[in-house]
Amino acid sequence: MNESFLEIRGLKKSFGSGEAKQEVLRGMDFTVKKGEFCVLLGPSGSGKSTLLNIIGGIDTPDSGYVSIGGDRLEDMSEKQLTLYRRKHLGYVFQMYNLIPNLNVKENIEVGAYLSDDPLDVEEVITTLGLQDHKYKYPNQLSGGQQQRVSIGRAVVKNPDILMCDEPTGALDYKTSKEILALIEDCNSKYGSTVIMVTHNEAIRYMADHVIKLRDGVVRHNDINEVKTPASELDW
């Protein structure tokens, strides 16, 4: 956990033009080490989701670069970017975005299909506590259960980086803690680097690395010497 895996330098991004131009990222620099649990923290409009999207290769910066394992995203073609996401990333969104006419197991298999070295689907289902629901369809599950499936779909790929965009944003307190614990487990069990976007200050305590954003710049870039397990978080 001492090598810099993800490197972000001079990242700028704005939307609109002329008077309506809005600078979302105004020069951002930081690095994340392999296997780190990194939280991007900030209020609405601080640019955290935009940053996550750029790291995920689904959005592009106006200037600056993102380098993952030495490969710079700006040099990649669309096809290479797709391949990059396919091989290295797992995505978890606030809305679970599950496929309605595939059951739990199949939704997770959708992720496994993309990977050359996927985890065992059954094992992931067990890890996520979904063994009793694996043949259920998304509309038969609660929000928390659906988010577990969504995490399963991302984790089963055995990704280098697990990208989580407000994964607990639509969930209640208890379920949120369960989901955070799951992500924590995946991080420790499978060794994936986790980059989680949240506006929930409490979550910072469970991270190795906390980057606090405001108005498109990094306000704080802190390493937690002592982490609090997700189950002990309180907000």
Added chain:
Amino acid sequence: MRNPLIRRIPRELASDWHKYLVIIVFMVLMIGLVSGMYVGHDSMLASIEKGKEELKLEDGSFELSQKASPELLADISTGKMADVRQYFLDKGMEEADAEVSEAIDKELDEQVRTAIEEGVRAQCEAYGITDEDMILAQIDEAVDENYESAIKEARESDEFISASEEAYKKAHDAVTEAVDDEWDEISEEYGLDDGKFKPVRVSVYEDFYRDESEDADSDGTQDATIRVFRSDTLIDQASFNEGRAPKTGSEIAIDRMHADNLGIRMGDAITVGGKEFTVVGLLSYVHYLTLHESNTDLMFDAFGFDVGMVTPEAFDLLRARIHYNYAFVYENEPADKIEQADTSENFLKALITQTLVYDNEIKSYLPEYLRQASNFAPSDIEGDSSATSILCYILIAVIAFIFAITISNTIDKESSVIGTLRASGYSKRELAVHYMSMPVVVTLIGAVIGNALGYTAFRGVAVSLYYESYSLPACHLVWSPTALVKTTVIPLVLMFFINLFVIVRKLQLSPLQFLRHDLSKTRHSRARRIPAWSFLGRFRLRIMFQNMPNYVVLIFGVIFIELMMCFAFGLPDSLDHYGSRAPEMIFADYQYMLMGYKDSDGDVIETSESSAERFSAKTLLYPKETGSLRSGMGSGSDESVTVYGISPDSSYVDMPAGLPEKNVYLSSAFIEKFGLAPGDTITLHEEYENKTYEFTVYGTIDYEGGIAAFMDRDSFNTVFDRKPDEFSGYFSQNEITDIDEQDIAAVITADDISKVTSQLDHSLGGIINVMKYVLIVLAAALIYLLAKIIIERNERSISMVKILGFKNTEIGSLYIIPTAIVVVVCAIAGFAAGYFLMIEVFKVFMLQMDGYFAYYMSPASMILSVVYLLLGYLVVSVVDYIRIRRIPLNEALGNVE
């Protein structure tokens, strides 16, 4: 690992089974129908082709005015042109020699007699004899004594020899000059000397027939004209669908289709030419696959015309005149169509010259490739299948668009899932393949079931449809590779590419755009301004704008259906209209065409029938484009025009007097078919001679029964070089009974006009009615699918307005009325487009055919063709309304999934 997304396909099929069922049934029917048409068509054509070989189909035929001598037939077989010039020279020389010799003999006789008389009178005068009687007696005596020797002496004199030689020479020179002139004219007329002629060796066969009256139920009235052939003919033979060839003088085999139409069965007795025969066979003659009585008939007539086979003995006992018809077969089959035409032309040259030198006359000549009776059916069968397949492709394209729109809506609906999958690394290709699977799978299901039905049930339908219309031989199932390609590959390709185009375009958006539901490629910089209507009105307008792509497909579909409706309603209407006007389309209840205006004794043919009125008529040709819609239909040659010479103050043809010279009135059918107008000049030409006649169109005579031109009888006789009292036949209100049948070439009655429509009605009536109802169902199915898409797309909004407190009826009116407006407007516009298009299509089609009838649609049909479609829509609206009522309130509040 298999892509888990595949599992969505069967679930999608199961969850939306009613939609896919409609689509699959639709495709199965279309593909099945086309497959059946092709399999039926290939099987039928294979049997026809086989028949051509086995039953020795001619390469052409000609009819002569009298039976050909064996020498003439032998010379025709060589395919060489006769030396017409030498023939004329020989004939001229012979005649000239006879004339010169006669003149010389006469002159010599006179001179010798005068010399003897003068000698005797001189002697008498010397002897003083003055009694004239005595002198005459002396002269007679001297003539008796000296005439022979004097003649002999005169003939031997140098003077005589040189004078007669000179006379013969002069006569011969005159003959040569006359023949040369005539030969130049003839050779130019027929192109005999154009250097392109190549002899065409043929085998010639007798195929004599008689056109007898047929009384199918022995009630004493004629039911049809039957063309009777001998059973021992070596060419143009028949296959038997049932029974066998006649063996005794009282047996006959007749056409299967005709028997079917008139309800004649095996073993029935029918009266032919006044003689009773037992039907022992139902046959199909290889050269009468359709019962075209004449090659220029607009339509065949399996009711009023029949072909039959009797034994040679029975043939000899029949009374109607024998048509000396000869069929020929080329020794070297022409390789292609162009060569076919050249060969036929060369053979015709040989035929013309040979018949001329044998003092015979060609009554008709018809190469097989222009023969309607053997080409109409195969060509129609082929045309039917291509028309059906084009229809099928249009419908499959419509379905493909419906699919594309459905998928496009699904993509919109699943945009966050797609965004997530794309963000997770799914490629556009993988997603495109996934969304393409459903239409391809559904098309494959449709193609497999459709083809299975095509080879079984629908093939029977197609074959029996052909049997309903044509006198076809029995047919056996043939595997059709074309059917497989046209019903599987082409629909798949259509479905694949139309969907690929829409889906790939749709998937061009970035993952982020999908995640944000930011799905429109072009962003309106300003909101569309809409008129200041009521809130609901504006709401409806917004719905229309939102669903524009769906409406475009709906508009296309509705217009297409209206086009088909115009065909389905218009064709029977046009036939009915033409049929109902048949009595008006004939000048007289009876029109007698005579063989000549004098009978065999040289007396002018008269009748005691008081209503009879003489007329003259002649058939000429009007040039027309032969670039064809369907080759083989129509006589393939120029339009046949009947030119009438009408008696002054005719009580049958209302033709104003005072028609200037070289002017003609044209029938309204002629005017309409070729878009002519008074003042235009038309050039008509003879069929077998190179004579042309130019006329100015003076006016129109309201006559839709045929392509005809009218002038007064005197001008007619002058223009066509006829004798002043010559005529071609009689118009009459009543049947004429006092003209010998041998002198009558044809009798035309109202039945002859309506036979066209009754035949078409019989052939097409059933299928057209079925088509009408299929179209209504089709229209309803199309509207159902599209309306369903519109409502599905708006489910969340509908749910939202329900939450806001709108009543179901209000919501129904919001979502159903815009579609209703579009459907009604399109139905009316589509009908108008269809109606005018059909008028043009009919004209183009009629140009190909001989004769004319115009497209007609009754006002009731016009209304019905729109109302039926709207009825279909009404049913769909009810279903839609139920669907709207069932949309749950939580739809708007639920998750995106």
